[in-house]
Amino acid sequence: IGGPKNLPILESYLDDEECEAKKISSSKPRLVILGSGWGAVALLKNVNPNDYHITVISPRNHFLFTPMLPSATVGTLEFRSLVEPIRRIVATINGHYIEASAEKIEFNDRLIEVKQGLPDGSIRAFYVPYDKLVVAVGSQSNTHGVDGLEHCNFLKTIEDARLIREKVFRNLELACLPGTSEEERKRLLSFVVCGGGPTGVEFAAELYDFFNEDLCNTYPKLLRNLVSVHIVQSQGHILNTYDEKISEYAHERFKNDSIDVLTNARVKCVEADRVIFSQKNAEGVAENKELPYGLCLWSTGVTLCDITKDIAASFPQSQHNRRAIETDTHLRVLGAPLGEVYAIGDCSTVRTNITEHIFEFLKTYAMKANTTVEKFEITFQQWRDIATNIKRRFPQANEHLRRVDTLFTEFDEDHSGTLGFSELTALLKNIDSKMTSLPATAQRANQQGQYLGRKFTKLARAQETLAMDEIVNKDVDDLVYKPFVYHHLGSLAYVGNAAVFDFNGYSLVGGLVAVYLWRSVYFAQSVSFRTRALLFMDWLTRGLFGRDITP
Ligand code: FAD
Ligand code: MG
Ligand code: MG
Ligand code: MG
Ligand code: MG
Incomplete structure (x- = not known):
């Protein structure tokens, strides 16, 4: 019993002592993941099972292969082909699953308030403690305040x-x-x-x-x-x-x-x-x-879930986006204790406020030159350093910073051979505006989950080798792993016996070939061999006998 609401705190699980592997994992840092969708599952598939004591909390006990959901509405595919039990995925990494919703996070106590309705109509509430928390709760349908x-x-x-x-x-x-x-x-x-x-x-x-x-x-x-x-x-x-x-x-x-x-x-x-x-x-x-x-x-x-709104509202100083939880490029929730809370997928966005970051960096230059940032004039060499720093911090800016020298001359409006405060501000704002926010897609959630899974494995290794003062005083994520970069692999949509494919301005439309390309892309994204086999059987059955017209 404890926490602000005096609820029971979950300290151990039914199966913690079941076997040697579970005993070992129960002594590891507690990694809790909220959600059982694309982001969560990609993480689970990429994290090393022995490094953390992993718990998944989600009201939905299965992963859903959303890109194929429209096909299930008319019987082109079967429902069971599109889902994968979350317990099966969790079992492969000696993890735990709790079928319930996260209601609130107590960031100071590192507790998640969890609720589940019981058959008798009552509600069971308790706290789940965490060392690392990943929020991957997705989004909900937007109603735009329309009646009916x-x-x-x-x-x-x-x-x-x-x-x-x-x-x-x-x-x-x-x-x-x-x-x-x-x-x-x-x-x-x-x-x-x-x-x-x-x-x-x-x-x-x-x-x-x-x-x-x-x-x-x-x-x-x-x-x-x-x-x-x-x-x-x-x-x-x-x-x-x-x-x-x-x-x-x-x-x-x-x-x-x-x-x-x-x-x-x-x-x-x-x-x-x-x-x-x-x-x-x-x-x-x-x-x-x-x-x-x-x-x-x-x-x-889509719009925010309640828990997402609540998390964003917990850090009013740091969270300014109304449509998602903002994270830094390491996918850590801005404002939360560093390295404890992450957010991925539809519920989150990565802040790319280059301007703000660079002015922090500029202060050191200005201080050396005994002046203020506002009065400081940046030489070409210094601009090169700054550009290198931006590229390291914000890899997605790379493509907008290819011609570093042209940018310098273009924004040096008074042709002074240096960039003054207003000139630099204009330049950085220009780059900021070109960096689009990340799309709410399975593709993105999947990449972010993969990224966190791999990083957490690295972080666990680092805990063993880094000196204590480094862990306490430094930005460990930044020390041991690169920032997240989104790779756009194109978008696809099915438009009736044809698929349309959009990749960075290249577009592809077509008949049967596109349909098969479309299917094979999603085959490759598909989670397990079981799912692949089931989808394949569905298409075969439909090809031979037509759609199943029973509900
Ligand atoms: P989700 O996959 O939505 O998972 C969220 C999880 O969090 C769920 O398990 C949910 O039950 C759980 N959850 C919710 N609230 C709580 C809570 N309070 N506590 C704990 N758990 C909670 N994307 C593409 O890239 N390509 C496509 O072709 C495509 N087609 C789509 C078709 C349809 C019909 C739909 C609906 C979506 C499609 N998408 C597609 C988008 C894609 O599904 C989402 O972007 C993706 O699911 C986001 O992943 P996520 O992990 O953020 O959230
Ligand atoms: Mg998810
Ligand atoms: Mg999903
Ligand atoms: Mg999410
Ligand atoms: Mg100038």
Whole structure:
């Protein structure tokens, strides 16, 4: 019992003494990971099992292979092929799993307040202590304060996909039921997707494929003409985070497929059977419109979980981003005790405030020259040093600092051969603005998890060799490991028997080849051999027998 709320503190686990390996690990530093998604699992797969006493806390007892989730909504893939029990992953590293939610972190006491609802309706709350904490709790669907979202479906969890699948098949049966009017049939078979990002687009494409490929074989052919698929997108394009060519291709593709794409349209509210939205016409005047629906998918982006907000709010001096927990380039939560709390994946962002960092560095120059930063003039040689320092600290700035000399002359506005305070500020701001924030993707969460897993293994080694004063006084992460760099490996989206691929301005669109490329990329990202085998079987089964039309 202890902590600010006097709750029981979990000191030992049921299986700590079970075998020699577990006994050893229970004497190691306690590494606690919140979440069982992409970030968490990548970490678990990369950390050395014998270095830490590892605990995963998550209300979800499985890893979910999210990129394939849209395919599960219409039976192209089976649900079980997309999930992997977290206990199986944890067991391979002698770790522990607690099925519960983290509610609050007591950073001073290094305790996590954990809660789980029990079958009798009561709640069990306790503290889990940590030495190192990794927050990888992901994000939740964004509601944008629109009314009536209780009528909508979402697509983030396996339960969401199951509900959609049930509704699709139920609506088909209701449409076939004697006594259903033509108008009602049309409504039941109208699918409205709010949000033109990859999830919404892929769901629309999957639905469309399903209606074309399987519906006519199994349901009355008449239904085919009554089906409609609509995408309501607030911006001018769908897939607007992708290359322009890709977004145009997707548009064309959908036009041919007669998927109705409504751009510059803002959803005002969702009623039980219709979506009310306003759309700008050619003259830029907003007109109110409505679309009856049988199923409405809400996928307009993501927002913070409560625990994420709470963590960010715990460090008001250091956390300034409203949309994520900010970390430094070593993925440590800014403001938290150094080396104790990390954040990865959708819930986090890496702060790249070069300007602030460099002014700290400049102070030492200015001090040597007996002047202040504001009055200091930077020579070309000093600028080179600064650039080297920036590149080391912020590897993602590399590409913007390739031509160090050109930058110097470009920003030396008064041609003095030196950079004054305002000139340097302008230069650094320019670089800062070019460094985009990290995308909320599995790709990124996976890379960050891998990075932390490898670093923690290195850190454990370092604890054995570093002198005590180095551990206490120095920045150990910086001493033993490089900062995190994100490598963009391209984005993919499925647009109906074709895939679009976007990689640093190169875009690729195509028919069957792209589809197989798309699949093989995700095969490679897939977590286990079991998952691969299951996905492969699903595609084979679908190829031979069509989709499974039972919910
Ligand atoms: P998640 O994978 O979401 O995991 C978060 C975990 O934290 C979950 O296990 C959750 O249960 C747990 N959790 C939540 N609250 C708490 C709490 N209080 N305490 C403890 N645990 C908690 N990305 C791509 O790169 N390519 C794609 O093609 C792609 N397609 C997608 C399709 C869909 C339908 C969706 C929904 C997402 C897709 N994404 C894709 C995005 C990708 O899934 C996310 O970016 C990724 O899951 C983020 O990983 P994460 O570890 O941060 O969070
Ligand atoms: Mg995770
Ligand atoms: Mg996930
Ligand atoms: Mg996360
Ligand atoms: Mg000058």
